[in-house]
Amino acid sequence: MSSSLISSREEADADGEPADLSPAVTRGDLEADKRQRALQRRSRLLGFGIPVLSLAAVVIAWDIAIRIFDIAPFILPPPVEVWDELIAQLQDEQYRHHTYATMKAVVIGFLVATVSGVLLGVAMATWRGAYRVLYPPIIASQGVPKTAVAPLFLLWFGFGMTSKVMIASLIAFFPVVVGTLHGLQSVSPDLLRLGRSVGLSGTRLFLKIRLPAALPEVFTGLKVGITLSIVGAIVAEFVAANEGLGYMLIISMAQMRTQVVMATLCILALAGVILYGIIEVLERVAIPWHVASGRKHIVVSS
Amino acid sequence: MTEIHIDGVSKVFATRTGRVSALSDISLKIESGQFVSILGPSGCGKSTLLSIVAGLDVASSGRVTIGNDRVTAPHSGLGMVFQDAHLLDWRNALDNVMLQVEGKRLPRADYLPRARSLLEQVGLADFEDKRPWELSGGMRQRVAICRALIHEPKILLFDEPFGPLDALTREQLMLDLHRLWLRDRQTVIFVTHSIPEAVFLGDVVVVMTKRPGRVHDVLHTSDLGVERDLDVQASSAFQEHVRKLHAQFQELGILSKRNV
Numbered sequence: 001m002s003s004s005l006i007s008s009r010e011e012a013d014a015d016g017e018p019a020d021l022s023p024a025v026t027r028g029d030l031e032a033d034k035r036q037r038a039l040q041r042r043s044r045l046l047g048f049g050i051p052v053l054s055l056a057a058v059v060i061a062w063d064i065a066i067r068i069f070d071i072a073p074f075i076l077p078p079p080v081e082v083w084d085e086l087i088a089q090l091q092d093e094q095y096r097h098h099t100y101a102t103m104k105a106v107v108i109g110f111l112v113a114t115v116s117g118v119l120l121g122v123a124m125a126t127w128r129g130a131y132r133v134l135y136p137p138i139i140a141s142q143g144v145p146k147t148a149v150a151p152l153f154l155l156w157f158g159f160g161m162t163s164k165v166m167i168a169s170l171i172a173f174f175p176v177v178v179g180t181l182h183g184l185q186s187v188s189p190d191l192l193r194l195g196r197s198v199g200l201s202g203t204r205l206f207l208k209i210r211l212p213a214a215l216p217e218v219f220t221g222l223k224v225g226i227t228l229s230i231v232g233a234i235v236a237e238f239v240a241a242n243e244g245l246g247y248m249l250i251i252s253m254a255q256m257r258t259q260v261v262m263a264t265l266c267i268l269a270l271a272g273v274i275l276y277g278i279i280e281v282l283e284r285v286a287i288p289w290h291v292a293s294g295r296k297h298i299v300v301s302s
Numbered sequence: 303m304t305e306i307h308i309d310g311v312s313k314v315f316a317t318r319t320g321r322v323s324a325l326s327d328i329s330l331k332i333e334s335g336q337f338v339s340i341l342g343p344s345g346c347g348k349s350t351l352l353s354i355v356a357g358l359d360v361a362s363s364g365r366v367t368i369g370n371d372r373v374t375a376p377h378s379g380l381g382m383v384f385q386d387a388h389l390l391d392w393r394n395a396l397d398n399v400m401l402q403v404e405g406k407r408l409p410r411a412d413y414l415p416r417a418r419s420l421l422e423q424v425g426l427a428d429f430e431d432k433r434p435w436e437l438s439g440g441m442r443q444r445v446a447i448c449r450a451l452i453h454e455p456k457i458l459l460f461d462e463p464f465g466p467l468d469a470l471t472r473e474q475l476m477l478d479l480h481r482l483w484l485r486d487r488q489t490v491i492f493v494t495h496s497i498p499e500a501v502f503l504g505d506v507v508v509v510m511t512k513r514p515g516r517v518h519d520v521l522h523t524s525d526l527g528v529e530r531d532l533d534v535q536a537s538s539a540f541q542e543h544v545r546k547l548h549a550q551f552q553e554l555g556i557l558s559k560r561n562v
Binding site for chain 1: 353356358376378380382384386388390391392401402404405406407433435449
């Protein structure tokens with residue numbers, strides 16, 4: 001007894017007696033737990049229901065506007081036509097081929113951006129020389145509109161996949177590198193001191209403390225990166241491709257087939273949501289502590 | 303036997319507005335098994351002093367030796383507890399304790415049972431799988447204390463470890479720490495700005511001045527006995543020490559003399 005470090009107060013917590021108002025989720029506050037779960041369920045329902053409702057509202061307003069103002073279908077086709085076209089495209093072999101071509105560029109471009117962005121971010125965060133040499137040109141490269149660079153890439157890498165991947169990765173690269181760099185730079189110095197006090201240094205300190213602490217920001221960069229990768233691939237297909245959804249957009253636009261354009265845009269939006277969702281799932285797997293502690297904060301603050 | 307020798311340590315920080323002297327010529331000899339409370343106002347450099355002893359910070363002049371070794375890097379025979387628990391969110395309580403073992407490249411299998419038993423001793427037996435955010439502030443600090451103890455260090459450094467906790471939890475942890483020290487008799491440096499805490503825990507209380515921190519006085523509290531309980535705080539000897547310390551802080555201009 002005389003040698004123990006036991007607090008009787010928190011023992012009471014562990015035994016399930018309502019003891020204090022501590023914010024920790026212990027077995028003691030089952031009631032609070034239940035309330036929290038109900039809140040979570042409600043917020044999930046709202047999170048799903050509100051977007052569906054607002055989307056429906058937009059579609060209805062769109063349809064009504066066409067009827068009232070008598071808008072020509074080549075300017076704004078009615079929702080039904082776009083819907084039919086969308087279904088047709090999803091079933092069409094040719095469109096599947098174009099979608100595949102675009103998505104391949106998006107995914108490969110994103111992977112290239114992820115690998116190079118994380119590596120350069122790590123290099124700049126850990127080595128001052130790399131930071132001095134690389135950071136200014138990376139920032140400068142962001143000032144140049146990517147659309148303007150696309151023709152150059154066409155010249156250098158030719159028509160097709162290579163150009164598309166290069167442009168997609170160039171655009172997706174920036175949020176990844178900034179997320180990684182900033183994440184690593186803003187790790188609390190106290191955590192690093194703790195690491196040194198237990199005997200960690202160099203690579204081991206980096207791998208056990210600095211990198212895991214920075215992962216939430218890396219994932220923020222990846223989430224922005226994946227959506228920008230789609231933008232990059234489409235921009236590239238506008239100028240440097242003979243296949244893909246971007247190419248199809250240009251062709252359909254030239255033919256004034258507006259319902260085709262809009263259906264293709266819907267496919268792109270859908271693809272964006274799916275790819276973003278995949279990154280979120282990966283985030284949950286890779287950094288469950290961040291997702292879990294974050295969710296708790298949201299509930300607590302509501 | 304002198305375990306920790308702080309010899310003329312000064313620390314000067316270079317800041318944007320010029321050089322700030324944080325510590326000025328601190329000399330202390332700490333005997334093996336002694337519990338030294340370092341008491342001073344905020345910003346007196348007491349945490350910096352602790353960092354220098356821990357090998358996390360470098361003195362501008364002077365030197366610290368532990369045993370016969372001059373401190374130049376984090377010492378392996380030392381456990382440190384910070385003001386915040388600093389638990390890693392991606393590790394559960396048990397693995398946070400084991401961080402010390404991994405950091406020092408000790409065999410994990412040998413220390414796992416000890417980690418479990420330490421957590422059990424601090425009343426967290428059922429919480430070893432919990433992540434830091436599932437624990438209360440007091441629980442987190444207990445895990446941090448286990449992390450500092452896991453490798454059986456001869457020296458423990460505490461940097462205002464109970465600062466962010468509520469008063470009752472503070473009192474309890476203070477008592478726990480005292481019992482722990484009675485059992486294992488590590489050499490302890492305990493930095494605090496609480497006068498009762500410093501007197502209760504320390505057999506020596508070092509009073510520091512405002513910035514730049516200097517040793518103003520060293521107070522011995524052996525008249526309180528070695529084994530203490532909360533009742534000792536009501537004793538006249540304890541009150542006398544507290545009164546003396548109040549007077550010293552008034553003298554230093556840290557506490558005002560009268561309510562104005």
